[in-house]
Amino acid sequence: MDLQIPALRAAYRKGLHPREVVAEVYRRIKARGDDGVWITLRPEEEVLAGLPDDPGLPLYGVPFAVKDNIDVAGLPTTVACPDFAYAPGRSAPLVDRLIGAGAILIGKNNLDQFATGLSGSRSPYGSVESPLVKGLISGGSSSGSAVAVSAGLVSFSIGTDTAGSGRVPAVMTGTVGLKPSKGLVSTLGVVPACASLDCPSVFALNVPDARVVLEIIQGYEPDDPWSRELPRRDEPIRRIGVIRGDDDWTGILARLAGLGYELVDVDIEPFLAAGRLLYEGPWVAERWSVLGPFVESHPESLHPVTAKVLGTGAGVTGADAFRGLHRLRELMSETRRTWAQVDALAVPTVPRTFTLAEMAEDPIGRNSVLGTYTTFANLLDLAGIAVPAGFTSAGGPHGVTLLAPAGADGPLADAAERFHTGMAGATPYRIRRRGTPLAVVG
Amino acid sequence: MDLQIPALRAAYRKGLHPREVVAEVYRRIKARGDDGVWITLRPEEEVLAGLPDDPGLPLYGVPFAVKDNIDVAGLPTTVACPDFAYAPGRSAPLVDRLIGAGAILIGKNNLDQFATGLSGSRSPYGSVESPLVKGLISGGSSSGSAVAVSAGLVSFSIGTDTAGSGRVPAVMTGTVGLKPSKGLVSTLGVVPACASLDCPSVFALNVPDARVVLEIIQGYEPDDPWSRELPRRDEPIRRIGVIRGDDDWTGILARLAGLGYELVDVDIEPFLAAGRLLYEGPWVAERWSVLGPFVESHPESLHPVTAKVLGTGAGVTGADAFRGLHRLRELMSETRRTWAQVDALAVPTVPRTFTLAEMAEDPIGRNSVLGTYTTFANLLDLAGIAVPAGFTSAGGPHGVTLLAPAGADGPLADAAERFHTGMAGATPYRIRRRGTPLAVVG
Numbered sequence: 001m002d003l004q005i006p007a008l009r010a011a012y013r014k015g016l017h018p019r020e021v022v023a024e025v026y027r028r029i030k031a032r033g034d035d036g037v038w039i040t041l042r043p044e045e046e047v048l049a050g051l052p053d054d055p056g057l058p059l060y061g062v063p064f065a066v067k068d069n070i071d072v073a074g075l076p077t078t079v080a081c082p083d084f085a086y087a088p089g090r091s092a093p094l095v096d097r098l099i100g101a102g103a104i105l106i107g108k109n110n111l112d113q114f115a116t117g118l119s120g121s122r123s124p125y126g127s128v129e130s131p132l133v134k135g136l137i138s139g140g141s142s143s144g145s146a147v148a149v150s151a152g153l154v155s156f157s158i159g160t161d162t163a164g165s166g167r168v169p170a171v172m173t174g175t176v177g178l179k180p181s182k183g184l185v186s187t188l189g190v191v192p193a194c195a196s197l198d199c200p201s202v203f204a205l206n207v208p209d210a211r212v213v214l215e216i217i218q219g220y221e222p223d224d225p226w227s228r229e230l231p232r233r234d235e236p237i238r239r240i241g242v243i244r245g246d247d248d249w250t251g252i253l254a255r256l257a258g259l260g261y262e263l264v265d266v267d268i269e270p271f272l273a274a275g276r277l278l279y280e281g282p283w284v285a286e287r288w289s290v291l292g293p294f295v296e297s298h299p300e301s302l303h304p305v306t307a308k309v310l311g312t313g314a315g316v317t318g319a320d321a322f323r324g325l326h327r328l329r330e331l332m333s334e335t336r337r338t339w340a341q342v343d344a345l346a347v348p349t350v351p352r353t354f355t356l357a358e359m360a361e362d363p364i365g366r367n368s369v370l371g372t373y374t375t376f377a378n379l380l381d382l383a384g385i386a387v388p389a390g391f392t393s394a395g396g397p398h399g400v401t402l403l404a405p406a407g408a409d410g411p412l413a414d415a416a417e418r419f420h421t422g423m424a425g426a427t428p429y430r431i432r433r434r435g436t437p438l439a440v441v442g
Numbered sequence: 443m444d445l446q447i448p449a450l451r452a453a454y455r456k457g458l459h460p461r462e463v464v465a466e467v468y469r470r471i472k473a474r475g476d477d478g479v480w481i482t483l484r485p486e487e488e489v490l491a492g493l494p495d496d497p498g499l500p501l502y503g504v505p506f507a508v509k510d511n512i513d514v515a516g517l518p519t520t521v522a523c524p525d526f527a528y529a530p531g532r533s534a535p536l537v538d539r540l541i542g543a544g545a546i547l548i549g550k551n552n553l554d555q556f557a558t559g560l561s562g563s564r565s566p567y568g569s570v571e572s573p574l575v576k577g578l579i580s581g582g583s584s585s586g587s588a589v590a591v592s593a594g595l596v597s598f599s600i601g602t603d604t605a606g607s608g609r610v611p612a613v614m615t616g617t618v619g620l621k622p623s624k625g626l627v628s629t630l631g632v633v634p635a636c637a638s639l640d641c642p643s644v645f646a647l648n649v650p651d652a653r654v655v656l657e658i659i660q661g662y663e664p665d666d667p668w669s670r671e672l673p674r675r676d677e678p679i680r681r682i683g684v685i686r687g688d689d690d691w692t693g694i695l696a697r698l699a700g701l702g703y704e705l706v707d708v709d710i711e712p713f714l715a716a717g718r719l720l721y722e723g724p725w726v727a728e729r730w731s732v733l734g735p736f737v738e739s740h741p742e743s744l745h746p747v748t749a750k751v752l753g754t755g756a757g758v759t760g761a762d763a764f765r766g767l768h769r770l771r772e773l774m775s776e777t778r779r780t781w782a783q784v785d786a787l788a789v790p791t792v793p794r795t796f797t798l799a800e801m802a803e804d805p806i807g808r809n810s811v812l813g814t815y816t817t818f819a820n821l822l823d824l825a826g827i828a829v830p831a832g833f834t835s836a837g838g839p840h841g842v843t844l845l846a847p848a849g850a851d852g853p854l855a856d857a858a859e860r861f862h863t864g865m866a867g868a869t870p871y872r873i874r875r876r877g878t879p880l881a882v883v884g
Contacts, residue, residue: 195768225768225775285760289768292761318727318758319734326637326667326731333667 003155005062005209018051018061018104025063025106028153036126037144037153039068040075041107057102059216065148065157066095067141068108069115070200071189079191080113080123083301084294092189094158094200094217101216106154109144113306114291115160115193117141118168118370119359122303127356130172132397135355139169139370142201146173149203156204156213162193163278164374166201167386171349171399176420177386178202178210178413181406182378183228185214186221194278194286195226197378207387207417214409233408237415240402241266241342248392249348252400255389256346259418264342270334271345273327275375279309279368282324283379288313305363328379335380344404344412347373349386353396373401381406385416390423445597447504447651460493460503460546467505467548470595478568479586479595481510482517483549499544501658507590507599508537509583510550511557512642513631521633522555522565525743526736534631536600536642536659543658548596551586555748556733557602557635559583560610560812561801564745569798572614574839577797581611581812584643588615591645598646598655604635605720606816608643609828613791613841618862619828620644620652620855623848624820625670627656628663636720636728637668639820649829649859656851675850679857682844683708683784690834691790694842697831698788701860706784712776713787715769717817721751721810724766725821730755747805770821777822786846786854789815791828795838815843823848827858832865 001024002008008021026044029037052060066072069079071088072095078085091099099105112122120143121127128143130136131151138147142159146169149157159166161179170177178201185200192198200217204210221227239262242253257263277283287310288295295302295310302310338345351372359366377384386401400419404412443466444450450463468486471479494502508514511521513530514537520527533541541547554564562585563569570585572578573593580589584601588611591599601608603621612619620643627642634640642659646652663669681704684695699705719725729752730737737744737752744752780787793814801808819826828843842861846854 196764196771222775222778225771282760286764289761289764313760316760318724318755318760318763319731321760321763322638322728322731329638329667333664336664 003063003152004205005059005155005212008062008155012055012061019048021061021063022047022051022104025153028151032151032153034126035147036110036123036128037147037151038107039078039080039110039125039144042075042105047104047106051104052102054102058212059098060102061104062102062156063104063106063154064098065106065109065145065154067111067145067157067159069111069160069191070095070108070158072105072108075108077191079115080111080125081301082124083298088189090189093186093221095189097216098158098213109142109148109157111143111145112141112165113303114287114310115141115162115165115191116287116306116309118164118367118374119354119363120169120172121356121359122305122363124303129356130397132172132174133395135357136396137172137354137356137359139172141165142169142203146170146175146177146203149173149175149205156202156209158217159201159203160190160193161199161201162197162378164371164377166199166203167349167374167384167401168370170203170386171388171397172353174388174397175203175205176207176210176388176416178204178214179377179384180214180218180409181230181383182381183226184230184409185217186224186227188221188224192290194283195290196286197283198226199378207385207413207420211413230407232410233405234410235343237343237404237411238262239264239342241338241345243268243347245348248398252389252398253346256419261415266338266342266345268347270331271376271380272372274331274335274379275371277324277328278375278379279371282316282321284309284313285316285321286313288316309364332380339405344402344408344415347401347403349373349399349401377403383407383409383412385412387416387420388423445505445594446647447501447597447654450504450597454497454503461490463503463505464489464493464546467595470593474593474595476568477589478552478565478570479589479593480549481520481522481552481567481586484517484547489546489548493546494544496544500654501540502544503546504544504598505546505548505596506540507548507551507587507596509553509587509599509601511553511602511633512537512550512600514547514550517550519633521557522553522567523743524566525740530631532631535628535663537631539658540600540655551584551590551599553585553587554583554607555745556729556752557583557604557607557633558729558748558751560606560809560816561796561805562611562614563798563801564747564805566745571798572839574614574616575837577799578838579614579796579798579801581614583607584611584645588612588617588619588645591615591617591647598644598651600659601643601645602632602635603641603643604639604820606813606819608641608645609791609816609826609843610812612645612828613830613839614795616830616839617645617647618649618652618830618858620646620656621819621826622656622660622851623672623825624823625668626672626851627659628666628669630663630666634732636725637732638728639725640668641820649827649855649862653855672849674852675847676852677785679785679846679853680704681706681784683780683787685710685789687790690840694831694840695788698861703857708780708784708787710789712773713818713822714814716773716777716821717813719766719770719821720817721813724758724763726751726755727758727763728755730758751806774822781847786844786850786857789843789845791815791841791843819845825849825851825854827854829858829862830865
């Protein structure tokens with residue numbers, strides 16, 4: 001059974017019933033066993049008791065999951081920290097919107113604790129492995145959400161993305177990771193990591209599915225101070241800023257050029273410098289501003305790596321924070337020059353991949369490596385979308401992320417869809433069944 | 443000799459020479475003696491040696507002064523702290539623009555040290571008195587700049603306004619204080635107070651003069667990270683949000699209503715709460731982020747009140763700073779509801795006035811009182827203009843400040859000009875000569 005949205009729609013038109021989809025979903029989940037993907041799985045009977053009944057709804061009968069830093073009434077929100085868990089009185093508006101659109105919530109996914117990390121291996125609910133390659137990290141922090149889609153357990157999932165948590169797991173699991181412009185999708189009902197940077201994000205097997213979901217969840221929420229009425233940028237992307245890289249990357253650039261995009265070499269350094277402010281600079285204090293009181297009163301409740309990372313936030317001074325804000329403003333100003341030359345940037349989603357064993361050796365240093373090309377996006381107010389790009393010659397999954405200034409979500413998704421359409425093979429869970437790595441089709 | 447711009451222009455057309463204006467300016471300065479208005483006065487001969495020679499220039503032969511936190515090549519920048527003083531290699535672009543437009547720089551004005559304060563009595567160069575009422579503070583921090591205009595020493599002056607430094611001195615001296623939208627006038631070459639909030643501002647005797655000056659100094663500066671390409675808002679102001687007050691204030695509201703504006707009662711509390719974040723909250727750490735290293739290495743060099751205020755910035759943590767940013771975002775969101783109902787706000791520029799003696803009794807507490815209706819403007823990204831409104835029944839100067847979201851500088855100045863035009867009497871230096879307080883003409 002193909003859970004991609006157009007396939008499901010077609011099947012429903014031909015007489016499929018949502019209860020059959022739910023049964024298949026739970027069969028697949030059961031078949032995978034203890035994979036660390038779920039923190040809270042809804043009982044199958046409960047799901048079956050609340051199925052949508054209007055086939056005209058845009059997401060009628062589409063199964064989905066949410067990361068466990070997003071409130072769902074009736075289910076605990078743990079943020080992968082059992083001692084922090086609470087029972088939310090109401091669901092995040094984005095969850096209400098999806099259910100109102102006919103989608104079927106299956107459960108809540110594992111994540112790097114407090115959405116802090118890019119590896120998928122900082123959770124007391126277990127480290128999460130990519131379905132693509134044995135021993136490969138799933139990426140994080142939206143680890144379970146990405147794998148739930150990659151393994152064909154749900155049609156789409158909602159993650160969050162502050163530093164790359166919606167993009168790093170996408171490349172690791174061969175899924176599309178759509179990180180909308182900041183403020184386009186409300187973070188009401190989402191546990192803050194860095195409130196000024198947090199974005200709900202979408203994982204799907206293809207770009208059109210992710211866009212259908214975005215259409216449902218986007219929109220101004222007056223009660224959310226971080227929600228924005230963003231001017232939409234509709235001009236199509238023609239010029240793409242690029243950096244040069246190895247042969248694998250050169251193949252990806254060739255594919256972009258072959259699609260008719262004008263590639264322009266850009267200086268990536270101001271972008272990377274902005275990114276370094278997040279984990280290596282004062283923005284850790286933003287996490288600490290929310291979590292500090294809990295961490296200080298529950299020193300034993302945290303994952304040791306998370307405790308170490310968050311703890312650095314306590315040592316940041318107010319002057320450091322403002323110096324960081326000033327530095328970011330300077331870097332934002334420098335990158336404006338790039339945006340005068342190009343409509344989008346194309347970067348490798350990650351510079352390299354790691355196995356779970358490699359990650360355990362240096363969980364903080366390698367986390368920074370993973371975030372090289374993702375961390376700056378929200379600081380510099382960019383929209384982004386990560387799409388699979390086959391496998392590298394070393395055998396790991398490869399991916400490209402397209403980025404553009406906030407508001408350009410539409411044109412960015414257009415370009416991402418053109419890049420992704422016609423890539424060899426189809427969906428990650430089929431890849432796995434075939435067992436043969438994909439090559440980039442140039 | 444009337445130094446207002448149209449009068450000067452007319453006189454130049456009839457044969458007046460700039461050297462006669464300069465001579466009159468220096469006569470007036472000399473006549474006032476040691477008034478604390480100047481930190482650096484250019485020698486008259488030097489000014490005479492560099493007079494403009496193109497009568498077609500928009501500010502041909504118009505004398506002006508700048509606050510001594512603004513760089514002018516060849517003159518020291520002291521920021522009212524002699525030990526901090528330096529010799530800038532180049533002038534602030536706004537100074538170059540004014541001189542390029544034919545204006546004549548007379549000198550640099552006293553200020554509250556490091557532009558920190560609203561009283562005009564925190565400077566080793568002397569406390570500054572208002573020309574309007576014996577013993578009254580000039581207001582600050584742009585104390586000398588406001589008095590130089592009020593006393594008829596120059597046609598206009600450039601101050602700065604972070605927390606009200608361009609508006610409090612305006613009401614105290616009977617001048618117009620135009621605080622442009624943040625980022626509309628570049629702060630390049632201006633010593634930062636709170637870099638994320640600082641705005642150059644204009645003092646003049648009437649609104650049209652201030653606008654002529656703004657036209658010259660405004661504009662995007664690519665080298666300034668705080669400069670913005672602001673979308674202009676051109677819709678005229680029709681609905682003005684107001685608070686209720688005493689009889690004097692009721693008279694001002696009656697005048698606004700008489701001009702045809704629809705007055706709408708608004709909840710001012712979210713605005714005031716935003717303002718409190720500046721001196722009583724984490725933004726002091728923004729001042730400390732720039733000045734801390736100097737203050738720590740020169741503990742004896744500061745005005746004692748300034749040292750006390752700035753020192754609180756050292757105790758702010760990074761988490762405090764981010765909590766403050768989050769709180770500001772919430773308040774910004776709350777005030778959006780007000781902006782859906784009104785085009786501008788009208789507030790008293792200050793809730794009350796103080797004498798120099800009163801200010802000395804409680805220099806920090808009374809400073810906060812002075813900032814009640816000014817401090818929030820830059821935090822909430824508003825443009826503002828303070829105009830004189832005669833005298834209160836208690837005999838102090840009264841003033842109204844109009845505020846509107848960034849970009850509405852034009853419509854705001856239109857409304858301020860309508861309010862100010864036809865007020866009894868004319869210019870502050872004439873008022874003083876007459877010796878009779880003005881009443882509001884309703």
